[in-house]
Every structure is written in structure tokens, then in C-alpha cells.
Amino acid sequence: MKRVLLIIIVSIAISCQSSDDGNPILPNVPVNETVFLNNPSSLPLLSPGGSIAINGGILGIFVYNLNNNQYYAYDRACPHLTLQECNTPMVINDGLNMECSCDGTKFALALGGAPQSGTQFSAREYKVTKNGDTLIITNF
Secondary structure, three states, X not given: OHHHHHHHXXXXXXXXXXXXXOOOOOOOOOOEEEEEOOOXXXXXXXXXXXXXXXXXXXXXXEEEEOOOOOEEEEEOOOOOOOOOOOOOOOEEOOOOEEEOOXXXXXXXOOOOOOEOOOOOOOOOEEEEEEEOOEEEEEOO
């Protein structure tokens, strides 16, 4: 009986670590990326409001510095369109929003990727852990 209970608890714990954000449109992919803040390519992340694009996720990942203590990471795939409908990564044009390259829908960088129009899904967010001068980006 204890063994069955242990298996159930472990199964629940593993399922809670999924990146499933309730979005049936985007596929779930493993994410485990490292960003070194002392790398010249990461220079924009040293200031609040700065962002960079890195490889990983579905169509790449945006990393955004909110306030030097909190960083966000979002997939660049448009969360409301299938990859067959749009396989072009989102862009940042105004420093405040990610914009879907296929239809212009915007998602707020500082608000957890919240849509700025009528679409149902937020941008797919990944967990960011800061350890000194290193950011570790993973699935939740």
C-alpha cells in the first residue's frame, strides 16, 4: 500500500512540472537554456526594460529584464495561431510588447505576456532563475 501511495505522489509531482499552460495550440517542448549576463550579447539585459532573443523553445525565446531582480522569458511562437498558420517568430518593435509577425497581435512583456487584444491565450512563459550573473530558463 505504501508503494502504491508513493507511486501516485511521484506521478502527481512529475505532472505538476509540465509546461502545459492550458494552450492546446502550441506544442510542449523541453526548455533548458542558460544566459550569461556578462556575455556581450546579453548587454541589453543589464538595464530594466532590456530584452534579447535566444535559441530554444518553439520558435526562440525572448528574455526580458523587468527591474534587475525579475526577468521574464517568453516563447516567440504566436500563442493563438498554430505553427501551420504562423511559423514566423514574434518581434519586439516598441520595447513594451511582443508582436505576432503574422497578424500584429501584441503581448505585454511586463505583464506576463498578457494579450493586448481579444485573443484568449497569453504568450508562453518559461521560468527564469537568476544565480549571480547567470539566468537559467526552464519549463515550469
